[in-house]
Amino acid sequence: MAIPEITEKLLAAKKAAGVTFADLEAKVGCDEVWIASVIYRQASASKEEATKIVEAIGADPSFIEPLTECPVKGSLDPVIPTDPLIYRFYEIMQVYGMPIKTVVHEKFGDGIMSAIDFTIDVEKEEDPKGDRVKVIMCGKFLPYKKW
């Protein structure tokens, strides 16, 4: 789970600047998860977006350009991640994968939820019995083409 060097430097700058991802969302005008994805080099930004991110955390402008490059994505190691927070998503796929598949096919037909034309949000849902993490994934349904 090697974090790229640029990510470490940008996170250090962000920390030094005392800016949260929620602050970045407000300043940059994009969702905080997406901004985190750019910083973790899982997504590429336009020059304008990269400039806003780098300026918002007070990092060196030399970091702007690298954030616009198309990264090699999917950086977790090992194949089944051991970090408990991340592993739970693997577990959800294992336990609820087939049920979701069945329900999606029944609602939409044969096809998939795109993970590219896709957004993901993380929200805090306050709850007296303990706050809840809400993760909202929304991807275009792509029907299988026949030819």
Next chain:
Amino acid sequence: MAIPEITEKLLAAKKAAGVTFADLEAKVGCDEVWIASVIYRQASASKEEATKIVEAIGADPSFIEPLTECPVKGSLDPVIPTDPLIYRFYEIMQVYGMPIKTVVHEKFGDGIMSAIDFTIDVEKEEDPKGDRVKVIMCGKFLPYKKW
């Protein structure tokens, strides 16, 4: 990805009865994904819930009891599932795992989203550019205990 025999029989009964999971949601009073999880033997139902499910699909009452048992969960094979719809969830974990982790920690502190005190919904979001699949996960935040 061996589907248990009971699942195949219940799905066949459901098909013969012409009932959708959405119908089951209305009849049973539980979410359709959860009902699918019971049928795929990833979740256990109470006797009442199992009875409603089995009756709603017109299956034999002998299926009620097995649905109340605590199953061995997580049935996908191989370790990284090949079915494209299910794989996308693996991909989402790979690409967005670290960004989500960072944002959750910033919002909640050190801990995880529970995959047990957890719900998952699948919705169809109509969109002129192509309908979208919305998957809403909501799990209790569990802070790491110190001792």
Next chain:
Amino acid sequence: MAIPEITEKLLAAKKAAGVTFADLEAKVGCDEVWIASVIYRQASASKEEATKIVEAIGADPSFIEPLTECPVKGSLDPVIPTDPLIYRFYEIMQVYGMPIKTVVHEKFGDGIMSAIDFTIDVEKEEDPKGDRVKVIMCGKFLPYKKW
């Protein structure tokens, strides 16, 4: 690489009927690779398409309905297939994966070639030095959504 039972029966019927996939392409009006994918339970057909396929190979009409179901896809075993013809596609991904990625990003920006809104054709290119297999993949470019 367990072939589903229905696939074996349909292939036997096709053989008995003396029909090639090229014949099926002509009779059904769909590409032969796609028809093979339906028979190998990697794609789902409409009732009309399934009927044409089943009739064209003289199989029992009871096979029509199963061909319309959304299959669990990706049936190769082990994780890196050993069959030489199929392995070569793994090798092509290993050797040419990064070069293709670079060229696609340069031509299209950050995103992927869809494997869902996707067609694949296999053609025979006659060549005096030895005939050639031409595999033409054509998938919609899906740009990464930002949000």
Next chain:
Amino acid sequence: MAIPEITEKLLAAKKAAGVTFADLEAKVGCDEVWIASVIYRQASASKEEATKIVEAIGADPSFIEPLTECPVKGSLDPVIPTDPLIYRFYEIMQVYGMPIKTVVHEKFGDGIMSAIDFTIDVEKEEDPKGDRVKVIMCGKFLPYKKW
């Protein structure tokens, strides 16, 4: 997915020179995917080809010789690549591997498509509903020898 150091330097030179792979295709007289393969050290060039590539991107002549060496090929890590663009080729092999195998055998007999006597092209197909990525693989059919 460790990119060799020489690749990083050549890509940096190419970027500084503002040359695209399409430009290189025109200047070097070879396909852009093949040139990318040479730069990613998946293919070896002749001295003349290497010289043209290195000159076209304005890199140091000391890079010419290394590009003529026979590389150890297939550099992706892990075994099932996580980058979504590259993974789709794994998925295509998983889903369409057996159908392609069947059709190739029917058209050509027992044998394989060579991945050595082989070319691969990437084209942009403009389409009002969204441009498409066209990947054309063309390999000599190699019939199994009997002895």
Next chain:
Amino acid sequence: MAIPEITEKLLAAKKAAGVTFADLEAKVGCDEVWIASVIYRQASASKEEATKIVEAIGADPSFIEPLTECPVKGSLDPVIPTDPLIYRFYEIMQVYGMPIKTVVHEKFGDGIMSAIDFTIDVEKEEDPKGDRVKVIMCGKFLPYKKW
């Protein structure tokens, strides 16, 4: 099983200071296993806890802050650890996993023992036939939510 650099430095400081984990338990007021987890970067401390730990081993105050960060957890390599002491826990899971599962379900219903709202103690049980290692795990029972 790469030990993070900070861990090595803190362990060296601890050794130089001649302090045992049992001493740390007394000085910091937290369990020794938890303190070891903080030092191995498997758990995050509050600023106060981190200060106490760093002071107790006489390390540089610059180490305080890093100990408050939420680490990427689960650092063992390979997937099945080879160190005999650690492997035994894998073996216990293999041999007693199903029996424990059955007994927990019978005692508590469908759900799990949390590994987050969780404590673990290691005690020495003196025994004339040979001292015994006692490991006490105590995690909140989390019943599966239905929805």
Next chain:
Amino acid sequence: MAIPEITEKLLAAKKAAGVTFADLEAKVGCDEVWIASVIYRQASASKEEATKIVEAIGADPSFIEPLTECPVKGSLDPVIPTDPLIYRFYEIMQVYGMPIKTVVHEKFGDGIMSAIDFTIDVEKEEDPKGDRVKVIMCGKFLPYKKW
């Protein structure tokens, strides 16, 4: 995670008899987890113990003898179990493996906790904030022999 046939039959008998593992503990005079281990064929019983178990659940006496055989142990599949309850023990090993190792070595010297001269208990700890699962492992410390 194939449950042996004999296990399924004994569990069915136990269910029909309406006996819990706690009941078995009382009747057989051995810990319930150990009895479950015998039934899951992870431990071997003496003829007397086997007889008591089989009688207590009203199963056929022909099951006595097989329970005395030394089984091939460790039946979980895949290598990293997917069942959430069982996986948590893998996670505990991943997260707390090195901290436990350090503390054990400090308390006992170089050696391990035996998983053979070993007992494991599962207890319910009532707690107003939610009951807790207590798992107590107790294994003989085995110091590394020098020779």
Next chain:
Amino acid sequence: MAIPEITEKLLAAKKAAGVTFADLEAKVGCDEVWIASVIYRQASASKEEATKIVEAIGADPSFIEPLTECPVKGSLDPVIPTDPLIYRFYEIMQVYGMPIKTVVHEKFGDGIMSAIDFTIDVEKEEDPKGDRVKVIMCGKFLPYKKW
């Protein structure tokens, strides 16, 4: 390492007939390793060849046709075979793989030895110090195509 049913039946017939592979080589006019490959369903025979093989071992003529089908090849399990005789070939690849690669490239340029346009012979070399197994592989050199 599941041997196909047809292989088992043909080997049984061959045994009953008291015919060795060397006899088959003489009767069929093809190499004994190739004939063994046909029987193990790793190679496909023409109708004439299949007929000769089936007749030579006195098997039922219904086995002729299946031997002409293009098999899914590469049947060893697990990924690194454990049978000592077969494993040695894995070891040879591990130990001598890079040296062979270097020598082949020096002798032939960039390319490979085909495993399709390929023959393999097994000979007994008598030697007073112990007979030797001679395995002669001979494959067409395939130079990498440039395009």
Next chain:
Amino acid sequence: MAIPEITEKLLAAKKAAGVTFADLEAKVGCDEVWIASVIYRQASASKEEATKIVEAIGADPSFIEPLTECPVKGSLDPVIPTDPLIYRFYEIMQVYGMPIKTVVHEKFGDGIMSAIDFTIDVEKEEDPKGDRVKVIMCGKFLPYKKW
């Protein structure tokens, strides 16, 4: 597939000296594949052999001694090598492993071909239809000992 540093230096010296492995075979009086194995640190040379090799490529005498050490052998990574030239040997083992095993047992009885008391030669066989790579393996037959 990390090449040891000493290998890289010796190969560079060999290149600078303009010596081929065939030249080395003539000068050293050993087979070129074996010499390559020594250089790739898969085999150990005597002092005399090492001296001849090092002198023949004009390398520093300090390299002599390391070549006499018994190396840790088998350096390919990953477990199934991706380099097409080397992979073909894996494929040959997969496809022809069982047929070879059968023929060897029939010719020699139960035992194996040694990969230690073993030689391997690579020859170029000129052929108007395309030159062929001939790989001759010759290992002592080792019968299984009974005791």
Next chain:
Amino acid sequence: MAIPEITEKLLAAKKAAGVTFADLEAKVGCDEVWIASVIYRQASASKEEATKIVEAIGADPSFIEPLTECPVKGSLDPVIPTDPLIYRFYEIMQVYGMPIKTVVHEKFGDGIMSAIDFTIDVEKEEDPKGDRVKVIMCGKFLPYKKW
């Protein structure tokens, strides 16, 4: 770890006959571990040896012939066996592999201990502090051939 059917039947016969492996050693005149290897289909017997074994356990003579066949060896599953008794040999290899290698090379030169021209004995060493298992492996040293 699927035990072959013939093994199960022979073990059942052996049990019914009340014969231990030590008895078999006396009756057959071969080591008990080797006889167990024949029964587990890891070694092949001569007709005479097989006859003695089958008669000594009172099994049907039809079992004689199959015991003379050369088996596919190495039947443990998964790749790293989970049975604690068997796993310990994996652990010994992991922990003492390199030390043994060094000592063997120092004593014998470059080469290996044969696992084919090899015997293995299991003895009980009585010891007041607890009996000990003695496993004596004895294999011919095979020096690496140079050529």
Next chain:
Amino acid sequence: MAIPEITEKLLAAKKAAGVTFADLEAKVGCDEVWIASVIYRQASASKEEATKIVEAIGADPSFIEPLTECPVKGSLDPVIPTDPLIYRFYEIMQVYGMPIKTVVHEKFGDGIMSAIDFTIDVEKEEDPKGDRVKVIMCGKFLPYKKW
């Protein structure tokens, strides 16, 4: 199979001193395999033992202390080692694992051979037909505890 830096330095010192492991056995008064295990950081020595070892090879006294630390054990990579000498132990486990298990259970009951309260010796057995490597493992039998 990364050898720790300290191991490399100690082996270099040992070589410079011209001391064999057999010499070390005589000087230190411990078995040579155990001493090699200490140097390879698979075992920990007492201060006295470490001092003797370090002095016997003429290494710097600063190496004494690190040799007394409890190492993370089991350093082989990959999971199934490729070095032929070490692999043979894996093969022995695969081929003779079940036969040994059966014989041990028959001789001792249910339990294992300890790999901790364990010694291993390597001896040279001179033999006119070729010297033999004798590896004697001797571990305490640990019976499974019942509770």
